[in-house]
Amino acid sequence: MKIILDYNSPLPLYAQIEEQIRQAIQTPEYKNGKKIPNEVSLSKQLGISRSTLRQAINKLVFEGLLIRKKGVGTVAANKAVNFKLNNWLSFTQEMKMLGIEVKNYELHVQWEKPNEELCQFFNTTSGARILKLERLRGKPEHPFVFFISYFNPRIGLTGNEDYSRPLYDILEKDFNTIVKLSKEEITAVIADEFLADKLQIKIGDPILKRKRFVFDPGSRPVEWNIGYYRADSFVYTIEAER
Amino acid sequence: MKIILDYNSPLPLYAQIEEQIRQAIQTPEYKNGKKIPNEVSLSKQLGISRSTLRQAINKLVFEGLLIRKKGVGTVAANKAVNFKLNNWLSFTQEMKMLGIEVKNYELHVQWEKPNEELCQFFNTTSGARILKLERLRGKPEHPFVFFISYFNPRIGLTGNEDYSRPLYDILEKDFNTIVKLSKEEITAVIADEFLADKLQIKIGDPILKRKRFVFDPGSRPVEWNIGYYRADSFVYTIEAER
DNA sequence: TATGTATATATGTCTATACATATTGAAATA
DNA sequence: TATTTCAATATGTATAGACATATATACATA
Structure with a gap:
């Protein structure tokens, strides 16, 4: 990895390094999994303090372009996402x-035979039923989101839990299951008869669909969730600087 | 601001501080614009190094919950967004x-009288026409996004620019206009006759709508842009850990 | 061969400090 | 009064270093 520092540049050192790493990891070798040089030697090689280098790398990690592992090293992320965050709610x-x-507005708890997608996600067979949770939520005036969640049977949920409690609290306190990673896909769909009825909109109206896969710290699947949001009642906002 | 450190906690100091600041800034006083204590005194007060405190604050700034200004101080962000990034493409x-x-697939360059929303955004009157750029883009197989952009007349774009070049390159190199901040809103709409024709889908099909407001380093508006994406050809993905 | 222990490797957390520079308000000057 | 200058304030950048700890590998032993 070739990084050149220009001490006369108005750009701070960490910004120069960050940009050059950003470029370097687009090459096939790094895309194929090669580790970037370790922090101690790279900072020595560049003649800068390790903290300065870490500042550059921190930002790329925040952006999801690099994946760091303690004791192992740092590699380019192999799955492109629009972006990656360090917290989710x-x-x-x-x-x-x-x-x-x-x-x-509504809560439905039931057991259902998983379809192919769910079987793959939870690595189960279609024989055993899995817990399905449906909720209709919204503003005081009207509902604006319909959720469908399925849970990994290995967690041990019975369906008798008190679902007025925060869900991830239940998982953590009653089932020793901590959620860590969320992968989300946002797209648009149109309301069919079912969703139009739930969300009090017309058939054919636009819906923002957010699909979320939730994993525990060991990357084991915990929850598969879809939220159907009325497009007129919810807008997803992002602010970014460069 | 009351922050308590537990040296026996498995959580690193910066994580404890981060969480407590996160809670503290939800109170009315900080929501009303009060500055959090400055880094030097707060680190002294907590008995920790300023670097450790900065690590906590850095994360909240990344998440868009705090706004830092050099020489001034740090306040809670007053506009909640789903999230905030430190880069955009x-x-x-x-x-x-x-x-x-x-x-x-297509490029259209024209001048149009701005509607009320555009007049407010660019702080102009509806008298003068502003530059409107429309593009139809997609995969080799079919188009999947239709863009509509309007530009601030103060930039000086003539409409005769070479639009095969990267747009922000043109702005930077030919017009000394650098883009810095992007505010984006994602929602869902359904295809009307016009968009259905452009995107080669059926009237009423779902479309992911991304609206973007672009600003320069002085927070002056540069571009107002909407992208209409075929829902079947583009999914917005986000990955987040906690 | 499988398991346990030790060691090497690399990132994670934290300390302490120095200097740079943007911003704001106060004071001086025209 | 308006403008300019200066000092105070607060964040930004960077250095140097120490120790903690997760991971991977090598080696020893059953």
């Missing part, structure tokens, strides 16, 4: 942050 | 990152 937390008051 | 860059090959 449950629905309730997210609405609280956005200042949106939430009312619960 | 042009469409071309984004597709390259996602490994999607892009083909340009």
Whole structure:
């Protein structure tokens, strides 16, 4: 990895390094999994302090371009995502942050035979039923999101839990299951008869669909979740600087 | 601001501080604009190094919960967003990152009278026409996104620029305009006759709508942009750990 | 061969400090 | 009064270093 520092540049050192690493990891060797040089030797090689180098790497890790592992090293992320975050919130937390008051309209708890996608996700067979949770939530005025969640049977959920409690609290306190990683896909769909009825909109109206896969610290699947949001009642906002 | 450190906790100091600041800034006083204590005094007060404190604050700044200003101080962000990033990409860059090959199908350059929203955004009157750029782009097989962009007249774009070049390159090199901040809103709409025709889908099909406001380093508006993406050809992905 | 222990490797956390520089407010000057 | 200058304030950048700890590998032993 070739990094050149220009001490006359108005750009701080860490910014120069960050940009050059960003370019370097686009090459096939790093895309194929090669580790970037370790922090101690790279900082020596560049003649800078390790803290300065870490500042550059920190940012690329925040952006999801690099994956760091303690004791192992740092590699380019192999799965391109629009972006990667270092925190994620449950629905309730997210609405609280956005200042949106939430009312619960419906809750359905049942057991269902998993389809092919769910079997693959949870690595189960279609024989045993798995827990399915459906919720209709919204503002005091009207519902605006319909959730469908399925849970990994290995967690041990019975269906008798108190679902007025925060879900991830239940998982953590009652089932020793901590959630860590969330992978989310956002796309658009149109309301069929079922969703139109739940969300009190017209058939054919636009819906923002957010699909989320939740994993525990060992990367084992915990939850598969879809949220169907009324497009007129929820907008996803992102702010970014460069 | 009351922060308590537990030296017996498995959580690193910066993580404890981060969480407590996260809670503290939800109170009305900080929501009303009060500055958090400055780094030097707060680190002294907590009996920790300033670098450790900065690590906690860095993360909250990354997440968009705090806004730091050199020489001034640090306040809670007053506009909640789903999240905040420290980098953003042009469409071309984004597709390259996602490994999607892009083909340009159509380009339209024209001047239009701005509606109320555009007048407010660019702080202009509806008298003078502003530059409107429309592009149809997609994969080699079919188009999947239709873009509409309007530009701030103060930039000086003539409409005669070579739009095969990267747009932000043109702005930077020919007009000394650097883009820095992007605010984006994602939502869902359904295809009307126009978009259905452009994107080669059926009227009423779902579309992922991404609206972007672009600003320069002085927070002056540069571009107002909407991208209409075929829902079946583009999914927005996010990965997050906690 | 499988398991346990020791060692090497690499990132994670934290300390302490120095100097640079943007911003703001106060004081001086025209 | 308006403008300029200067000092105080607060974050930004960078250095140097120490120790902790997760991971991988090598070696010893059953």
